[in-house]
Amino acid sequence: MSNNARVVASGGNRPKPPSIRKSPPSFAWLGVLPFLVFVVLFLFLPSLSLFVGGFQDAKGNFTLENIRGLFTPFILNAYWVTIKISFTTAVMGGIVGFFLAYALVAGGVPNWVRSSLMTFCGVASNFAGVPLAQAFIFTLGRVGLLTVFLKEALNIDLYGQGFNLYSFWGLSVTYLYFQLPLMVLIITPPIEGLRREWREAAENLGATPSQYWWHIGIPVLMPSLLGSMILLFGNAFGAYATALSLTGGLINLVTILIGSQIKGDVLHNPNLGYALAFGMVVVMAVIMSIYYALRRRSEYWLKQ
Amino acid sequence: MKKNVFWNWFWIFISLVYFFIPLYATFNFSLKARKGELSLLAYQQMMEDPRILRSLIFSTEIGLLTILLGLLLMVPTVYLVRLKAPRLRPVIEFISLLPFVIPAIVLVFGLIRTYSGGLLPLTNNYTGLNFLLIAGYVVIGLPYLYRSVDAGMSAIDVVTLTEAAQSLGASWPTIMLRVIIPNLRSAMLGAAFLTLAIVLGEFTLATFLVGLKAFGPVIWQVGQNRAYEASALVIVSFIITWVLMGLINFVGRRGAADGSVAAGPR
Numbered sequence: 363m364s365n366n367a368r369v370v371a372s373g374g375n376r377p378k379p380p381s382i383r384k385s386p387p388s389f390a391w392l393g394v395l396p397f398l399v400f401v402v403l404f405l406f407l408p409s410l411s412l413f414v415g416g417f418q419d420a421k422g423n424f425t426l427e428n429i430r431g432l433f434t435p436f437i438l439n440a441y442w443v444t445i446k447i448s449f450t451t452a453v454m455g456g457i458v459g460f461f462l463a464y465a466l467v468a469g470g471v472p473n474w475v476r477s478s479l480m481t482f483c484g485v486a487s488n489f490a491g492v493p494l495a496q497a498f499i500f501t502l503g504r505v506g507l508l509t510v511f512l513k514e515a516l517n518i519d520l521y522g523q524g525f526n527l528y529s530f531w532g533l534s535v536t537y538l539y540f541q542l543p544l545m546v547l548i549i550t551p552p553i554e555g556l557r558r559e560w561r562e563a564a565e566n567l568g569a570t571p572s573q574y575w576w577h578i579g580i581p582v583l584m585p586s587l588l589g590s591m592i593l594l595f596g597n598a599f600g601a602y603a604t605a606l607s608l609t610g611g612l613i614n615l616v617t618i619l620i621g622s623q624i625k626g627d628v629l630h631n632p633n634l635g636y637a638l639a640f641g642m643v644v645v646m647a648v649i650m651s652i653y654y655a656l657r658r659r660s661e662y663w664l665k666q
Numbered sequence: 667m668k669k670n671v672f673w674n675w676f677w678i679f680i681s682l683v684y685f686f687i688p689l690y691a692t693f694n695f696s697l698k699a700r701k702g703e704l705s706l707l708a709y710q711q712m713m714e715d716p717r718i719l720r721s722l723i724f725s726t727e728i729g730l731l732t733i734l735l736g737l738l739l740m741v742p743t744v745y746l747v748r749l750k751a752p753r754l755r756p757v758i759e760f761i762s763l764l765p766f767v768i769p770a771i772v773l774v775f776g777l778i779r780t781y782s783g784g785l786l787p788l789t790n791n792y793t794g795l796n797f798l799l800i801a802g803y804v805v806i807g808l809p810y811l812y813r814s815v816d817a818g819m820s821a822i823d824v825v826t827l828t829e830a831a832q833s834l835g836a837s838w839p840t841i842m843l844r845v846i847i848p849n850l851r852s853a854m855l856g857a858a859f860l861t862l863a864i865v866l867g868e869f870t871l872a873t874f875l876v877g878l879k880a881f882g883p884v885i886w887q888v889g890q891n892r893a894y895e896a897s898a899l900v901i902v903s904f905i906i907t908w909v910l911m912g913l914i915n916f917v918g919r920r921g922a923a924d925g926s927v928a929a930g931p932r
Contacts, residue, residue: 408776
């Protein structure tokens with residue numbers, strides 16, 4: 363403000379339009395500036411440096427060699443395994459999460475069950491990483507409680523039948539612990555948005571429940587369902603801590619590979635590492651764009 | 667309709683079993699540190715381990731500084747954009763959502779590459795690394811901070827409040843500190859508790875920037891060789907998450923579901 367006062371004072375005899383005093387345009391920019399500087403320094407620059415690094419060779423010259431390097435079997439496999447596990451847990455978490463959310467919303471369930479399960483979902487969706495991995499080791503590891511129980515009480519030998527917590531399916535079961543509650547949290551508002559009037563109107567016109575779902579419920583919910591599952595996909599795609607502490611880095615995920623690359627140049631080419639990391643950002647950007655497009659589509663019905 | 671109720675209970679039951687067993691298994695294990703009897707020995711050992719308390723304090727401090735920096739950046743920005751430049755609002759919202767597309771491991775990779783040399787070498791001293799950690803956490807928490815502060819501001823009429831304060835002769839600091847911020851209290855508290863929940867157990871950024879000084883990497887380290895202590899730690903960190911989430915509900919933040927969950931430490 364003092365800055366502005368000086369401008370007015372130094373204006374001499376020339377008449378100034380009074381509007382300048384009321385809202386100096388520079389002021390808003392000044393207040394927003396720290397935020398913008400911060401974002402440039404700690405969000406844009408780091409991403410840019412990976413992006414640029416991905417297109418450079420060891421001497422700093424422009425090259426497409428690293429991008430080509432991404433399409434070698436080892437790295438393609440890492441992307442493939444990451445995508446497979448993200449897809450599996452997104453679909454499983456999405457379907458079970460939807461049914462659970464519907465069960466909680468649809469009624470027939472006491473209020474306290476509903477609210478405490480909802481609260482639990484908030485906790486569980488944030489309970490991930492190292493502690494989650496360890497909880498599953500105590501449960502489904504070789505001497506985990508459930509493993510031993512199944513073996514001794516029911517004579518089911520999980521590990522004898524090929525199950526391994528430290529592999530694809532073990533990781534999927536563990537990821538579900540945050541995927542499922544996340545689904546419940548994001549799909550509940552759209553389910554609540556299904557109007558009772560629509561159902562009543564359909565029933566009055568003689569529709570059976572399956573006709574109601576097929577022609578009204580599912581079409582209205584579809585964008586939200588797909589959008590939520592895509593969000594779950596992205597959620598698993600970037601997971602690192604859970605996978606690392608569960609498998610000790612033995613599973614070939616992109617995040618694990620990037621982690622090893624930071625610790626010591628396992629790819630023997632730092633620039634390939636940058637390309638690998640930026641590749642993740644590209645995949646995530648595509649995912650989030652689809653998510654927001656679908657969300658806008660689903661809000662159409664919720665706002666009516 | 668009877669059939670529907672059955673299926674509702676079926677899904678609830680399956681989910682409850684799935685949610686409950688790992689917690690039970692861990693808790694059960696944590697009580698068995700002494701052979702042949704149930705005891706709290708693991709918890710006692712955990713309390714006596716100096717690394718754990720030290721790292722928990724360190725991560726709490728980092729969390730509080732993250733909250734402070736995040737709010738200092740976000741509150742004036744959201745306020746000014748609402749008041750003076752509503753056209754900028756979609757831009758700020760877009761920027762705030764960008765961290766969703768950058769996985770933590772990629773963020774830390776970029777931070778290390780950018781600040782390990784060049785104009786601003788932050789990675790060659792502890793203060794710099796701690797700052798880098800805080801900055802990274804602010805970035806991760808940005809979507810939630812924005813959503814929270816923005817929702818708080820929509821609930822009050824910022825323009826009218828500001829004009830009323832101005833016409834009573836209030837200065838800008840007075841307007842911010844005595845009019846706007848008190849009205850944002852519950853939104854800011856909600857953001858603060860969630861940020862703390864993210865930071866306390868966070869592993870990815872912490873392990874590459876500060877290593878075993880932070881709580882997340884210490885939980886991992888303990889898990890490598892001391893199973894009983896580790897199980898006690900898992901229970902404790904679950905309780906911490908629960909308490910923080912409970913506090914968020916308590917201060918009345920609801921409906922920010924995707925903001926509050928997509929930022930967690932995976």
